[in-house]
Amino acid sequence: MSNAIRVFVVDDHTLFRKGLVSLLSELEDIQVVGEASTGEEAIEIVMGIESDLILMDINMPGMSGIETLGVLRQQGVENPVLMLTISEHQEDLVEAICAGASGYLLKNTEPEILQQTIKQVIAGKSVLSPEITEQVFEMVRSRKIGVEKKLTEREIQMLHLLSSGSKTSQLAEQMSISENTVKTHIRNIFEKLEVSSRAEAVAKAVRLKLI
Amino acid sequence: MSHLSEFSRRILIASANSLFREGLHKFYAERWGKQKVGVVMAKTMQETLDLLESHQPDLVIVDHDDKAINRDEFLNRFMTGEMPMKVILVSLASSEPVVIYNRMQLTAAQAEDWLANPWDE
16 A cells, blocks of 8 residues: 555545545555545645645536646645546636646546546646547647638748748749738738747748648 | 345436446445345436336436436436335536435325324424
């Protein structure tokens, strides 16, 4: 038991939490060191105990799991936090990741998968439920499509020329436009790609497979 | 799935969430074991309805999420049934209170007695 992963469980749903603690307590390599039914209670307890990982629900009365995670990070708690939730909402996923969650699992996860995921998170990996992974791909795809739609053909053409290192005067000549028009196009590209230099614009365009 | 006829009491846990199903079973295993309670589990509406019919549980614990197990559909089935049965309705998707239904079947004479003290006080 000395090498067991010390887990702290936060979930407002008593029946679920008690069951989860029972399941986890049966596993040789996991030790449940505490539990809380609210975010506020979790913050108070976690600060006073030794734990390796926090398993936390998102939708709780009072402070949500994401708010709780934010407060824990502000207070210097660096333990990995694995969200265990019923929520498949994109905004919850994004906010959890931004707040510093190491993983996002749905409550329909099988116990064996939860056990594996806890070990992966302790090993420093970031883990998502398969259903959620698909959402992440969708988000990235829609973002790329958004940028592609926003950039005009001329701007894409200019990005190609920028990637070959052409200067403003050369761009103007190659595109048969004035240097002022070139600068306008470049300003628009910077704005659309949310970058501040030509090198950044080219790098981002390559990353988004625009060129 | 074990057959429950040898048990004095039968419980059905219906939930799409295996952590809830198996966790609850584990949490109460010792106490239920002492009371000779047999447990079966369902993860879909169809499995729930099948087990209701085949095992006629005394207690059903339903975690309704309206995708795998629909609250209204289950309650409709519950209301039209006749076997004595207790039902606990739970939703992991919200913090709403747990609802407990207790369906009893009494003769007219038993009902008369029951009405004299319906709250068992």
